[in-house]
Amino acid sequence: MPPSDRSRDPALSNHQSPITNHPTRTALRVALVAGEASGDLLGAGLIEQLRARHPGAEFAGVGGDAMRAVGLDAWHDASELAVMGLSEVLRHLPRLLRLRRGLRKRLLDWRPDVFIGIDAPDFNLGLERTLKRHGIRTVHYVSPSIWAWRQGRAAKIGRSADLVLCLFPMEPAIYARHGVDARFVGHPLAELVALDPDRAAARAALQLDAAAPVLAVLPGSRLGEIARLGEVFLDAAARVAAELPGLQIVVPAANAGCRAALQALLAGPRFAALDVHLLDGQARTAMVASDVVLLASGTATLEALLAKRPMVVGYRIAPSTAFLVRLLKLMKVDRFSLPNVLAGRTIAPELMQEDCTPGNLAAAVLHWFRDPAAVAALDPVYRDLHLQLRRGASSAAADAVDKLALPALPGPSP
Known part of the structure; x- marks a missing residue:
């Protein structure tokens, strides 16, 4: 099977190298999808930290003004995913499904070393699951509130994401019970708010x-x-x-x-x-x-x-x-x-x-x-x-992504 066909075979191992289409590429390639303003800020912080580690890295996907400002090649704007409420979701569902299908195809063609879905679980987890089946390493950044509702979802999330980045310290232990790799990275808000507000x-x-x-x-x-x-x-x-x-x-x-x-x-x-x-x-x-x-x-x-x-x-x-x-x-x-x-x-x-x-x-x-x-x-x-x-969330998240993504590269990053 030639590399171009093999990369699209859904029977591929979840851990097979995702770079078969780019045997000579050495720069880190990261795809991100953020669906609202809070996710856009998380994504921007993560991109900044990853770029500091990998100056030649490429970033593409879905984001807002903050992610574009730090170098994201935005294929779609985050506002296209920002839909709340059952009736609104149903009204926009055909458009959202078309967007996800087109995004999935573009991501499989682009072959990132790692895909990071930022929050928006209804949109991102299905996308992550498909990409993971095709050998692309996947990260879900911001755990749904499994500590409060339906803890069994942790296993389902693990079928979509190789790694879950958690904002709260009680979350990784729940994932561990389901054999899912999850890391507490801290909450970005804790960095933004002064310890002694005025x-x-x-x-x-x-x-x-x-x-x-x-x-x-x-x-x-x-x-x-x-x-x-x-x-x-x-x-x-x-x-x-x-x-x-x-x-x-x-x-x-x-x-x-x-x-x-x-x-x-x-x-x-x-x-x-x-x-x-x-x-x-x-x-x-x-x-x-x-x-x-x-x-x-x-x-x-x-x-x-x-x-x-x-x-x-x-x-x-x-x-x-x-x-x-x-x-x-x-x-x-x-x-x-x-x-x-x-x-x-x-x-x-x-x-x-x-x-x-x-x-x-x-x-x-x-x-x-x-x-x-x-x-x-x-x-x-x-x-x-x-x-x-206050754990330096963006830096801690970048460290975790690094450890997951770097084995995919055939040579040292620039």
Whole structure:
């Protein structure tokens, strides 16, 4: 079988050298696919670190402005993959399938030494599985939340990826139970956020009264989350304001759609008397400026931890989904917010589903305002967790990719 045909034989061993089409090439060739803004930043950091090790390396695939700025030959823009919500995914599914088919063919023709799928598991894992069958080494960067949901997915992910790069320290052990190579590389956000955030500067940037109490309210970055949580969170904030004269409430909106939805809620007579500062983005600044954060479960809870602010975490999912989760026992942890999972104990009150009521949320928020000793006790815990996550993620990820990809090269990299 000639090399060009052999490279496309799906029966090839998963570990066969992926460079049969390029027997004389010595420069590292890396393909990456990132599907949203956070993945674009991860990809940019990784490209910078790999290029420092391999100045002649080639990088191509799917990314955004940050990855292009550091040298990615972008065959498609990351925005083409940024689709959220079931109805939106279904509407775009034919286009996404066409894009993945075309990308798969182009990648098999280009023959990278390693393919790195950055997050976007629904798109990337299938692509990784095909490329792995064709002898191309594959990496999945950012593990899905297997620590919380369906840990058996780890084995499936291992069938797609030769290596999984994890942002959290509890994840590799789960993969190890399924025989999957996974490495904790740290979280890039831990590098970006200062160990001692400047509250006074954040309040000045948002034009807030430096002496008055501040509550940050983040009901989610998606319209569905705002529909389920927006009114509940604002009602809780109103109850807190009734107990704390002069309370300033900052509400960051993730995008124009979220801002419009929040404005519609705030236009109601129940919230007319509140001192609300509706922001365009600036979620991290809002958290740093605050005394307490009320927020939906998700990545924002990690940002609140890094901002060193006490928080109350609430969440609601559709009742039918909640019923199935409980019936099938899909949730494998007692705690669902990242600060509590990382700490191994409850450091942030969690109010889920039926417990996520305005009264419960307000009582938990008021506890933080009224107990400064409890707030002070959080600081060393937050700093320790911050330092655990501050591992030089991009450099650590590049080291792991290097070890996987370099055996594919027939000679030394330049």
